[in-house]
Amino acid sequence: MNSHRRFVLRGLLLAATLGLTAHPVRAADPGITSNEITIGLFAPMSGPLTAFGLDALQAAKMWYEETNKNGGIHGRKIKVVIEDDKCNPNEAVAVVKKLITVDKVFFVHGGSCTAAAVAAQEFVTREKVPHVMLNASGDGAVIPATRYVFGAFAGTQRTVGATLAEFAVKELKAKKIAVIAHDDEYGVANTATLKAVATALGAQVVATEMISPRITDVTAPLLNVRAANADVIVSTAYPGPAVLIAQKYGEFGMMKTPLAQAIQGIPVPSAFAKNVGNDAALANFYYGSPLNDLTDGPKQQKWIAMYKQYYPDRTPSGFMAYGLPSAMAVTRALEKAGKDLTRETFIDALETVEFETGVIAAPVAFGKSRRDGSRGSLFVKFDGKTHTLMPGVYLWDGKAGM
Amino acid sequence: MSPLLLQGIAGGIVSGCVYALIALSLVIVYKSSDVINFAGGELVMIGGYLGMFALLWLGLPYLLIFPFGALVIFVVGALFDRVVLTKVAGRSVHGQSVLVAMIIATVGLSYMLKGIVRVIPYTEEVRRLPPISSGTPIFVGPVVLQHQDIAIVLAAIAIMAALWAFFSFTMAGKALRATSQNPRAAALVGIPVRTMSMTAWGLAAALAGVSGILLAPKLLITPDMGVIVILALAAAIIGGFVSLPGCVAGGILLGVVQNMIGVYVSSRAISLAPFLVIMVVLLLRPQGLFAGRAVAKKV
Numbered sequence: 093m094n095s096h097r098r099f100v101l102r103g104l105l106l107a108a109t110l111g112l113t114a115h116p117v118r119a120a121d122p123g124i125t126s127n128e129i130t131i132g133l134f135a136p137m138s139g140p141l142t143a144f145g146l147d148a149l150q151a152a153k154m155w156y157e158e159t160n161k162n163g164g165i166h167g168r169k170i171k172v173v174i175e176d177d178k179c180n181p182n183e184a185v186a187v188v189k190k191l192i193t194v195d196k197v198f199f200v201h202g203g204s205c206t207a208a209a210v211a212a213q214e215f216v217t218r219e220k221v222p223h224v225m226l227n228a229s230g231d232g233a234v235i236p237a238t239r240y241v242f243g244a245f246a247g248t249q250r251t252v253g254a255t256l257a258e259f260a261v262k263e264l265k266a267k268k269i270a271v272i273a274h275d276d277e278y279g280v281a282n283t284a285t286l287k288a289v290a291t292a293l294g295a296q297v298v299a300t301e302m303i304s305p306r307i308t309d310v311t312a313p314l315l316n317v318r319a320a321n322a323d324v325i326v327s328t329a330y331p332g333p334a335v336l337i338a339q340k341y342g343e344f345g346m347m348k349t350p351l352a353q354a355i356q357g358i359p360v361p362s363a364f365a366k367n368v369g370n371d372a373a374l375a376n377f378y379y380g381s382p383l384n385d386l387t388d389g390p391k392q393q394k395w396i397a398m399y400k401q402y403y404p405d406r407t408p409s410g411f412m413a414y415g416l417p418s419a420m421a422v423t424r425a426l427e428k429a430g431k432d433l434t435r436e437t438f439i440d441a442l443e444t445v446e447f448e449t450g451v452i453a454a455p456v457a458f459g460k461s462r463r464d465g466s467r468g469s470l471f472v473k474f475d476g477k478t479h480t481l482m483p484g485v486y487l488w489d490g491k492a493g494m
Numbered sequence: 495m496s497p498l499l500l501q502g503i504a505g506g507i508v509s510g511c512v513y514a515l516i517a518l519s520l521v522i523v524y525k526s527s528d529v530i531n532f533a534g535g536e537l538v539m540i541g542g543y544l545g546m547f548a549l550l551w552l553g554l555p556y557l558l559i560f561p562f563g564a565l566v567i568f569v570v571g572a573l574f575d576r577v578v579l580t581k582v583a584g585r586s587v588h589g590q591s592v593l594v595a596m597i598i599a600t601v602g603l604s605y606m607l608k609g610i611v612r613v614i615p616y617t618e619e620v621r622r623l624p625p626i627s628s629g630t631p632i633f634v635g636p637v638v639l640q641h642q643d644i645a646i647v648l649a650a651i652a653i654m655a656a657l658w659a660f661f662s663f664t665m666a667g668k669a670l671r672a673t674s675q676n677p678r679a680a681a682l683v684g685i686p687v688r689t690m691s692m693t694a695w696g697l698a699a700a701l702a703g704v705s706g707i708l709l710a711p712k713l714l715i716t717p718d719m720g721v722i723v724i725l726a727l728a729a730a731i732i733g734g735f736v737s738l739p740g741c742v743a744g745g746i747l748l749g750v751v752q753n754m755i756g757v758y759v760s761s762r763a764i765s766l767a768p769f770l771v772i773m774v775v776l777l778l779r780p781q782g783l784f785a786g787r788a789v790a791k792k793v
Binding site: 139140275301302303304306307308309311312313315316319331332335336339343344345363366367369 | 711749
């Protein structure tokens with residue numbers, strides 16, 4: 093081979109080597125520019141379940157605006173695009189698709205209703221777009237953990253069951269517990285952790301009444317619970333059946349046995365009391381709450397005041413504060429991810445987030461195999477008029493009942 | 495007898511009375527037009543909301559919300575028959591069953607009523623009517639009876655008695671019975687068949703609405719409360735779907751069996767109870783408990 097050919101061959105070899113080892117030119121993820129991050133926010137903003145989402149979404153937006161006032165994150169301001177999912181799974185999928193494919197957001201932050209939030213999981217996973225839930229539990233999408241979905245900032249149903257059991261045993265000194273839960277996957281999940289924690293603490297579950305979410309007559313389940321002679325009755329029922337249970341519990345004069353109700357059955361305590369229609373039935377009644385205080389307690393005043401500054405014409409509902417922990421986790425993760433921000437580095441950063449929010453009872457924490465943000469609850473005694481905070485925060489260890 | 499059993503029976507009778515009233519509504523429609531009214535549940539729901547509206551917004555005394563609700567829903571039912579069903583029945587296409595079209599019309603009515611309720615802001619908050627009657631529970635042996643439950647049973651009995659009297663002793667009631675048995679013969683003797691059909695629908699709707707008001711102190715008033723119609727359908731099937739006394743027996747039987755299954759089998763099986771009872775009845779007596787062998791054939 094003559095020297096000229098050898099020279100050309102060496103040159104080609106060098107060029108090929110440089111081409112293979114050179115840093116690839118990567119297209120930036122959508123939704124990021126040098127000075128802006130675009131976040132797709134969604135929640136029910138209309139329809140019968142607006143109460144669950146409107147104030148929570150506005151609280152998250154408020155947090156982002158506060159962040160922007162303080163200079164943004166690594167020089168980038170947060171811009172939000174808002175959509176309404178009406179708490180409906182089909183609508184949620186539609187708005188998530190629109191936010192990702194049309195509005196080209198960096199990630200989606202939303203979902204106040206579990207069914208709607210979970211419905212979006214397949215699409216965001218396929219598109220590799222992070223989804224941070226707003227205030228939905230999103231059990232089906234966070235346990236087991238998958239890479240792109242983070243949620244349960246108010247706790248999953250497993251947390252609900254575990255903390256109810258711990259409260260019943262440690263605070264109410266129960267040795268025998270009667271459980272009323274729904275026969276859907278959430279009821280099965282919360283009952284499993286409830287039983288596991290109760291057993292671990294030395295208590296016995298003496299009755300388990302699994303009822304349909306559409307039940308209209310709870311006579312039989314309450315008769316069975318009465319016959320079981322438990323020390324504490326624990327209910328994880330949804331609002332309608334929860335009212336029926338409290339009514340029937342009062343009608344049967346069972347108030348000597350404490351009744352502890354999970355938060356999902358008592359979204360607005362005053363409305364719950366009005367619907368039960370018998371304050372005597374609530375003489376020995378408790379409910380769980382993921383917040384760190386009563387909704388209008390001293391620890392919540394800071395957030396209520398901030399909300400009123402941003403939305404002076406609106407009285408925040410009890411769900412307002414639920415929108416803050418997820419937004420706080422987002423801004424922390426964006427800070428940790430640094431200037432060289434991609435969807436994957438954002439997820440990696442979210443996995444390392446662990447902090448006290450000053451809003452909810454338990455710290456928010458994620459991990460490589462953890463996607464449920466909060467695992468704690470406190471409890472409130474409620475007699476129909478007065479709320480009394482019970483001492484202690486109750487936590488699920490993430491293992492019992494799994 | 496075990497206190498558990500007695501309490502279960504007492505509770506079942508109360509629920510069963512309400513199922514019976516709604517079942518009566520379904521059967522009246524069926525007997526007059528051979529149509530199963532799939533909007534029956536939504537008429538119950540509308541009754542609940544009308545009762546709440548009358549009590550809280552119009553400030554009517556509790557006893558007056560019943561005739562108020564009944565009147566309004568009577569008009570809804572009668573109008574539906576006159577405006578929709580008459581046209582649907584009149585547009586029969588050769589080879590196609592008119593009944594299918596009429597049933598689909600009732601499904602449409604059910605969606606429409608639910609949709610209307612959902613868009614009204616007043617209905618966003620979930621509520622319950624205050625009890626018809628309240629006071630210290632009454633103890634009959636080991637059985638606890640609430641004033642509310644006694645009031646429901648008494649109201650149901652009064653309504654059933656009034657219906658029986660209406661159909662047995664009034665010209666209008668007899669004309670309705672004649673029309674349901676043989677419309678052509680009824681027309682031949684001068685009974686205004688179209689008016690009778692409209693009256694039957696109005697009456698059935700009013701019955702469903704009043705059931706909703708009776709239910710409203712016990713259940714939360716929501717757009718989905720009409721799901722109870724499934725139990726009423728089961729009660730009607732058990733009774734034979736052509737027998738008014740059958741509905742009553744079917745409703746009470748269903749209420750009691752539901753509670754017995756919940757107490758002695760499992761709470762999880764409560765929702766299976768209506769279907770189990772239907773299957774047993776259809777296997778042992780397919781025409782229903784109260785339907786006789788011979789059925790008057792419409793000419």
